[in-house]
Amino acid sequence: MSLHLVIGNKNYSSWSLRPWIAMRVAGIPFEETVVPLGDPGFKATVGPHSGTGKVPVLIDGDVRVWESLAIIEYLADKCPEAGLWPADRVARAHARTIATEMHAGFAALRTALPMNFSRQPARPVLSDEVKRDVSRIEAIWRDCRKRFGTGGPFLFGTFGAADAMYAPVVSRFQTYDVPVGAEAAAYMEAVAALPAWVSWRDAALRETWVYPNDEPDGPEVPRIDT
Missing domain, CATH: 3.40.30.10 (Glutaredoxin)
Structure with missing residues (x-):
């Protein structure tokens, strides 16, 4: 089955x-x-x-x-x-740690910037709490790329579980035009270039459901043309 x-x-x-x-x-x-x-x-x-x-x-x-x-x-x-987790024991432990941090944390970012592929990119006013979440995520990405990312463009070289856990953050940063450094921007480009990402995004843009709770600017926010 x-x-x-x-x-x-x-x-x-x-x-x-x-x-x-x-x-x-x-x-x-x-x-x-x-x-x-x-x-x-x-x-x-x-x-x-x-x-x-x-x-x-x-x-x-x-x-x-x-x-x-x-x-x-x-x-x-x-x-x-x-190979969802890195083969190396140290890298695998770190990948699980940051994946769990993503699962349990960043409440300010989640609340203020809900995932919404169809919203036209525009930057709202970011609270200090959201900025702290953004800063922490960038630090995680930089550290992973520096320590474990020599084998490819993702957090641990090849795409894996940790990247999957942070994939919605990539979408959020794009949708709300969150300013990030060059290293984070390069990582986001690598994620957004994945055929799987493109397939999900294209399907998201074809959806017609609109939920006000996930539209922090209101349901009349300009949406991406499909």
Whole structure:
């Protein structure tokens, strides 16, 4: 039985993007079902598979795994050949550490700058809390690239679980025109050039759902033409 990933809207669901792009870049085959976050039947559809009643959730036969990072860890165990985590013990420990930091932190950034691929890039006023989150993320990226990134353009050289966890941040920084340094900009360009990223983005831009809670400037914000 093939893996089945249940996700939310590609325009808005940052947590769904994480395991989706990890699987696509790693070449792990799966089927996907998109359940719109605002669908009246959302809980009825997702609830039987997810303990939290939220997406994403991975279905593998009788196994149900929810929470993005838990899904990635499950996939790393099931498909070790995919190389989702670095082979080197020190690099792997660091990758897991920063992935967990992403999973648990950066609340100010998440709240102020929700993922929204269809919003025309424009910079809002950033609070000091958001600026601190941005600064910390840039520091993480710089440190990873310096210490572990010699084998390619991603945090640990080749694209892996840590990059997947930070992929929605790349989208946020682009959408809200967040100023970053040259190293962060180069890393973002590498992520945005991935065929998997382009596929997700194009699907997000084709979606027609608009949710005010994910439109901090209001639903009338100019959107990218498709």
